[in-house]
Amino acid sequence: MKEAAVHQEPSYLGAPYGLAAWLLTKDHKRIAILYLISVTIFFAIGALFAATIRTELITPQGDLVTADLYNKLFTLHGVVMIFFFLIPSIPATLGNFFIPIMIGAKDLAFPRINLLSWYIYVVGAIVTLSVVITGGVDTGWTFYAPYSSIASNTNVTTAALGVFITGFSSILTGFNFIVTIHRMRAPGMTWFRLPLFVWANYATSLIFILGTPVVAITVLLIAAERTLHLGIFDPRIGGDPILFQHLFWFYSHPAVYIMILPGMGVISELVANVSRKQIFGYSFVAFSSIAIALIGFLVWGHHMFVTGQSIYAGLVFSILTMLVAVPSAVKTFNWTATMYKGSITWDSPLFWVLGFMGLFLVGGLTGLFLGSMGLDVHLHDTYFIVAHFHYIMVGGGVTAFLGGLHFYWPKMTGRMYSEPLAKIASMLVFFGFNLTFFPQFILGYMGMPRRYHSYPPEFQVLNVMSTGGAAVLGTGYMLILIYLLYSIFKGPKAPMNPWGATGLEWKIQSPPITHNFHETPVVTEEAYDYIHAPAPERALTPVSPREVTHE
Amino acid sequence: MPSTLPLFPSSASTVAGDVDTLFFFILGVSAFFAVLVSVLMLYFTFKYRSKKPGAAGADIHGSLTLELIWTGIPFIIAMVMFVWGAQVFFTLAKPPADAMDIFVVGKQWMWKVQHPEGVREINEMHVPINRPVRLTLGSEDVIHDFFIPAFRVKMDVVPGRLTTMWFTATKVGEYHIFCGQYCGTRHSGMIGTVVAMMPDDYEAWLAGGRTSGSAVQNGERLFTDLSCITCHKADSSGRGPTLAGVFGSTVQLNDGRKVLADENYLRESIMTPQAKVVQGFQPIMPTFQGLISEENLLQLIAYVKTLKPAEGAPAPVKK
Numbered sequence: 053m054k055e056a057a058v059h060q061e062p063s064y065l066g067a068p069y070g071l072a073a074w075l076l077t078k079d080h081k082r083i084a085i086l087y088l089i090s091v092t093i094f095f096a097i098g099a100l101f102a103a104t105i106r107t108e109l110i111t112p113q114g115d116l117v118t119a120d121l122y123n124k125l126f127t128l129h130g131v132v133m134i135f136f137f138l139i140p141s142i143p144a145t146l147g148n149f150f151i152p153i154m155i156g157a158k159d160l161a162f163p164r165i166n167l168l169s170w171y172i173y174v175v176g177a178i179v180t181l182s183v184v185i186t187g188g189v190d191t192g193w194t195f196y197a198p199y200s201s202i203a204s205n206t207n208v209t210t211a212a213l214g215v216f217i218t219g220f221s222s223i224l225t226g227f228n229f230i231v232t233i234h235r236m237r238a239p240g241m242t243w244f245r246l247p248l249f250v251w252a253n254y255a256t257s258l259i260f261i262l263g264t265p266v267v268a269i270t271v272l273l274i275a276a277e278r279t280l281h282l283g284i285f286d287p288r289i290g291g292d293p294i295l296f297q298h299l300f301w302f303y304s305h306p307a308v309y310i311m312i313l314p315g316m317g318v319i320s321e322l323v324a325n326v327s328r329k330q331i332f333g334y335s336f337v338a339f340s341s342i343a344i345a346l347i348g349f350l351v352w353g354h355h356m357f358v359t360g361q362s363i364y365a366g367l368v369f370s371i372l373t374m375l376v377a378v379p380s381a382v383k384t385f386n387w388t389a390t391m392y393k394g395s396i397t398w399d400s401p402l403f404w405v406l407g408f409m410g411l412f413l414v415g416g417l418t419g420l421f422l423g424s425m426g427l428d429v430h431l432h433d434t435y436f437i438v439a440h441f442h443y444i445m446v447g448g449g450v451t452a453f454l455g456g457l458h459f460y461w462p463k464m465t466g467r468m469y470s471e472p473l474a475k476i477a478s479m480l481v482f483f484g485f486n487l488t489f490f491p492q493f494i495l496g497y498m499g500m501p502r503r504y505h506s507y508p509p510e511f512q513v514l515n516v517m518s519t520g521g522a523a524v525l526g527t528g529y530m531l532i533l534i535y536l537l538y539s540i541f542k543g544p545k546a547p548m549n550p551w552g553a554t555g556l557e558w559k560i561q562s563p564p565i566t567h568n569f570h571e572t573p574v575v576t577e578e579a580y581d582y583i584h585a586p587a588p589e590r591a592l593t594p595v596s597p598r599e600v601t602h603e
Numbered sequence: 604m605p606s607t608l609p610l611f612p613s614s615a616s617t618v619a620g621d622v623d624t625l626f627f628f629i630l631g632v633s634a635f636f637a638v639l640v641s642v643l644m645l646y647f648t649f650k651y652r653s654k655k656p657g658a659a660g661a662d663i664h665g666s667l668t669l670e671l672i673w674t675g676i677p678f679i680i681a682m683v684m685f686v687w688g689a690q691v692f693f694t695l696a697k698p699p700a701d702a703m704d705i706f707v708v709g710k711q712w713m714w715k716v717q718h719p720e721g722v723r724e725i726n727e728m729h730v731p732i733n734r735p736v737r738l739t740l741g742s743e744d745v746i747h748d749f750f751i752p753a754f755r756v757k758m759d760v761v762p763g764r765l766t767t768m769w770f771t772a773t774k775v776g777e778y779h780i781f782c783g784q785y786c787g788t789r790h791s792g793m794i795g796t797v798v799a800m801m802p803d804d805y806e807a808w809l810a811g812g813r814t815s816g817s818a819v820q821n822g823e824r825l826f827t828d829l830s831c832i833t834c835h836k837a838d839s840s841g842r843g844p845t846l847a848g849v850f851g852s853t854v855q856l857n858d859g860r861k862v863l864a865d866e867n868y869l870r871e872s873i874m875t876p877q878a879k880v881v882q883g884f885q886p887i888m889p890t891f892q893g894l895i896s897e898e899n900l901l902q903l904i905a906y907v908k909t910l911k912p913a914e915g916a917p918a919p920v921k922k
Contacts, residue, residue, distance in 0.1 A: 114791070119788050119789055119790075119791070119792075120788050123785075123787075123788065123790070190787070190788070191785075192785050196745075196746060196784070196785070198744075198745055198746070198762060199745040199746065199785070199786060199787060202745075203711070203744060203745045203787060204787065287762045287763020287764070288762075288763070288892060288893075290875065291763075292763070293745075293746055293761060293762060293763065294761065327651075327660050328653065328657075328658065328659050328660045329659065329660030329661065329663065330662070330663065330664050332663065332664070332665050332666075333664075333665035333666070333669075333670050334664070334665065335665075336665070336670050336674075357692070358748065358757050358758055358759050358783075359759045359761065359766075360758070360759060360761060360764065360766040363692070363693070363696050366692065367689055370685055370688060370689060370692075371682075371685050374681035374682065374684060374685045375678075375681065377677065377681050378674060378677050378678050378681060381636075381673065381674075381677040382670070382673060382674055382677075384640060385640075385669075385673040386665075386670075388640055388643050388644055388647070389665075389666075389669065391643075391644060391647035391648065391651065392647055392651070392661075392663070393651060393660055393661035393663060394647065394651045394660035394661070395651060395653040395654070395658045395659060395660040396647065396648050396651045396652050396653055397653050397656075398648075398652060398653070402648065406644060406645070406648065409640065409641070409644055410641060413636070413637045413640055413641065414637060417633035417636060417637055418633070420629055420632075420633060420681065420684055421626070421629050421630075421633075423681075423684070423685070423688070424625065424629060424684045424685065424687065424688025424691075425688045425689055425691070425692035426621070426622060426625055426687070426688040426689070426690065426691020426692040426694070426695060427622060427625050427626055427629065427688055427691070428688070429622075429692065429695055429755065429756065429757050430622055430626075430752070430755040430756075430757065432757060432783065433748060433750070433757070433783040433784060434752075434783070494610055497611070497612065497626070498609065498610070498611065498612045498752065499612050499750070499752025499753075499779060499781065501750065501781045501782070501783050501791075502785075503785040503790060503791075504781075504790070504791035505790070505791045506791045506792070507791065508779065508794075510609050513608045514608070552656070552657050582659045582660060583659045583662055585657075585659065586657065587656050587657025588656055588657060
């Protein structure tokens with residue numbers, strides 16, 4: 053590559069080498085890679101739990117695992133996937149890697165705190181996962197009191213402590229992003245020239261710092277009630293079990309937006325690129341992220357319509373829930389309009405965009421069913437809600453994560469993967485996902501409750517379909533893991549700008565140098581100026597494995 | 604494996620139709636928008652497929668008119684869904700005045716059902732059709748949730764308080780009762796059956812059941828056995844306020860608050876007597892926490908609800 057040749061500077065993957073250099077790195081890009089490796093491991097662990105759950109549910113009788121083990125499996129599936137995979141997935145990997153580059157900075161504002169975030173996250177995850185050895189935890193990821201605080205005799209305290217510790221990692225990451233985006237933008241990089249991915253992560257960071265302390269305190273209160281027998285949630289000693297739900301959902305509903313907002317940011321980048329066009333209604337897409345983050349804090353009571361909460365409180369939560377659907381609809385229409393009169397490139401990013409749109413549409417629209425109080429009474433705590441949040445978090449969130457990973461992979465690793473395999477994998481994931489989760493909507497309306505180890509026989513056919521779909525979905529995910537790993541060693545060398553994309557990240561070498569830029573860039577154009585974007589560069593010739601190690 | 608593939612639950616209550624209509628309305632609107640956006644995206648994907656690599660799309664930045672339209676229309680539709688959903692919810696939340704009572708107690712992992720006439724059942728609930736039934740629900744341990752999919756009704760059963768739900772069954776048959784709220788090891792075994800019967804059959808079934816006295820009779824016995832009667836006398840001469848006519852009245856507390864004496868107030872006054880002390884009385888009542896089961900509590904409340912002020916007696920302490 054031209055720049056590399058001129059300056060003779062190794063990429064961030066090059067020097068300094070060795071395990072210690074990686075584990076003590078302050079480079080946001082290396083920390084992003086550390087996160088990427090960790091979230092992939094936790095995703096694999098969470099998926100293993102899911103696979104066991106789906107296998108158990110092939111038959112109506114609980115015959116593969118015991119009821120206790122089943123309860124522990126779905127608890128850890130939820131805890132691992134949410135706290136250790138979904139929440140850090142996009143912000144801590146793609147966000148960490150690209151926010152500084154996109155705004156023209158050398159690193160995040162606090163590189164040491166960034167590394168500390170990763171260590172806290174790993175320690176929290178290890179503490180929580182230690183319960184696998186010591187006997188598990190069976191409260192569900194929601195830790196509902198008073199079951200969690202007085203009834204369960206599993207390792208609730210340890211699991212909660214791990215979640216508590218990991219919370220600090222989210223808070224520090226959010227804090228780091230906010231300061232970075234405010235203070236470290238390159239000359240000319242005004243707020244309205246920021247890529248929408250940065251806006252989305254900014255909104256996410258707001259939730260990180262405003263919401264996470266509440267859930268941290270909540271799980272701490274559970275631990276306190278278990279060990280010190282304080283009457284916080286236990287009604288027999290003056291506590292209120294519904295108080296727990298208020299505290300828990302005050303964080304955990306906004307947390308849903310932590311899992312989808314960064315994905316929406318990724319999709320904005322991808323839609324503009326595959327359409328080779330300015331994003332339609334930039335400021336509406338940007339502000340809808342902020343609107344979602346703010347209104348998202350005011351809807352937690354929609355998890356509690358059937359707890360006996362006041363009807364009038366329910367009304368307020370229902371109307372605000374309906375309101376938060378509007379900015380998501382606005383985003384969707386703007387993405388669609390962006391493709392109008394575009395110059396649509398049929399590369400693998402397009403497949404991820406279309407897959408995301410299909411799944412996110414279903415996930416978002418089924419939220420309307422649940423926000424409507426009269427209907428929520430029937431659907432609450434059934435498989436309908438399981439299907440709904442998997443469509444949002446996995447169909448939307450994980451598909452966007454994979455789309456972003458594929459889009460940025462050449463920049464992050466300097467390697468290209470197989471385009472045909474990526475297209476096949478995206479379709480396996482899309483169809484496998486729908487086969488897994490669409491039957492669960494029907495199961496839910498028929499009344500099958502969630503978290504059931506055994507179920508009445510009339511629900512079997514749909515459950516078998518769901519398990520079959522899960523096998524296809526799992527195959528898709530494994531295929532991705534294989535060809536991406538393969539590309540690191542045998543993939544063709546990536547050019548500077550394989551997608552012909554706009555943005556500072558595509559004007560530096562692949563992979564970038566440690567300080568990202570040789571000199572501070574000056575920004576003179578708005579984001580997504582595809583009229584002046586370069587054409588995609590095709591992959592360079594394959595390199596031998598030996599060259600790879602000394603990139 | 605069953606050879607049939609059921610796709611829709613049976614509808615066997617008066618509200619089931621309302622809930623289903625709302626469901627199909629939202630389903631229709633959602634399907635329209637899902638198809639609209641998907642078809643447009645796919646159409647654009649093919650129609651505007653790039654002719655030559657690197658060619659830019661049209662130079663369009665947005666349209667305020669379009670933004671206003673697609674903010675406004677979803678907003679209006681969402682508000683319609685909100686109002687409609689709220690209407691159905693109000694119906695579900697307000698039992699008719701003439702509803703018959705059944706008491707339900709959830710505990711890990713069974714449902715205990717008590718008819719006012721005294722017949723008790725476990726994991727079964729016999730009800731007559733075409734008559735509103737009001738359930739009063741209590742929990743002995745953790746949060747459960749009483750869910751009858753065929754009736755489209757569900758209510759959490761929360762320890763430390765009583766909740767209510769109601770339905771009118773419309774079709775004779777047997778329907779699932781599920782525990783909806785995860786409650787521990789045998790959560791998926793905490794299931795039962797609603798048996799909806801013709802009213803005559805129900806009366807016959809009720810008459811044939813073994814009873815140990817009606818709920819009110821049992822409550823009256825408890826009122827004596829637990830010595831409630833020593834302080835809560837029929838007139839106002841006791842150390843505690845008289846309970847005649849207290850249910851449904853507004854009670855003046857000694858901290859200045861006024862509260863409605865509903866089931867939850869009665870429950871709290873038995874289990875946590877110091878929480879709300881009636882004006883003019885001392886906080887001397889002991890708690891009955893741990894001394895009385897959730898079922899007995901429901902019987903006591905059923906009895907207190909029957910206490911009416913005696914003819915010519917001074918009005919009870921109420922406002």
